[in-house]
Amino acid sequence: MIPSRSRRRVLASLAGLSGLAVGAGCGGGNQELTPGEVQGSPPPATTPGGNSSGTATEARAGTPSPTGTSAPTGTMTEAPVPPKGSLELVDADVSVSRDGGDVEADAYVTLENRGGPTPVTYEVLELRFDLLFTPIGGEQRRVASSYGTRTFFDESDGGFAPGETRRVDGLLRFARDGSTSRSTDDRRYDVEFAYRRISFR
Numbered sequence: 001m002i003p004s005r006s007r008r009r010v011l012a013s014l015a016g017l018s019g020l021a022v023g024a025g026c027g028g029g030n031q032e033l034t035p036g037e038v039q040g041s042p043p044p045a046t047t048p049g050g051n052s053s054g055t056a057t058e059a060r061a062g063t064p065s066p067t068g069t070s071a072p073t074g075t076m077t078e079a080p081v082p083p084k085g086s087l088e089l090v091d092a093d094v095s096v097s098r099d100g101g102d103v104e105a106d107a108y109v110t111l112e113n114r115g116g117p118t119p120v121t122y123e124v125l126e127l128r129f130d131l132l133f134t135p136i137g138g139e140q141r142r143v144a145s146s147y148g149t150r151t152f153f154d155e156s157d158g159g160f161a162p163g164e165t166r167r168v169d170g171l172l173r174f175a176r177d178g179s180t181s182r183s184t185d186d187r188r189y190d191v192e193f194a195y196r197r198i199s200f201r
Helices: none
Strands: 010-013 021-024 077-079 087-099 102-113 122-133 141-151 165-175 189-200
Touching: 087 189, 102 122, 102 141, 102 189, 122 165
Parallel strands: 010 189
Antiparallel strands: 010 021, 077 189, 087 102, 102 165, 122 141, 122 189, 141 165
């Protein structure tokens, strides 16, 4: 049986966002970050699929690029990161427990669809979670990686729409060894996450 979980310190490194990161502490606080938006600069108007790293998005052939509107478009688009100003980090956490000779970590991230310059409705959010461990007197290292996917095809409202908040979960497991003998010590773990695949309309 998994023991009661306490909140852990979490680092959220968002792919394609010039290394911007946010920490989610024990109290949650107001540690928020708008993906794709560089702090101190107003977000430029973009089309869905635009991103700060300039990575090209993949849209279905024959579909014109949507322009800024006040409502989500009806055309499905896949991209590595969300449109600028669209998603905002609300909360993130990781819970570590022992399962026989393995360590199991339940991680999650909660995001709010803020709409942004070009509102979109999300149908798929896939994140990569990396679990990091820092031994006493040693350097931090990655001990496990996993992917968490949340689909919204069956949502009664038709997707993850502007103004709504949704959570994406990730499960990570790894075998304990001598250097991770303190593997359930709250202070030894961090989790990083990054966008991997996103679909929206």
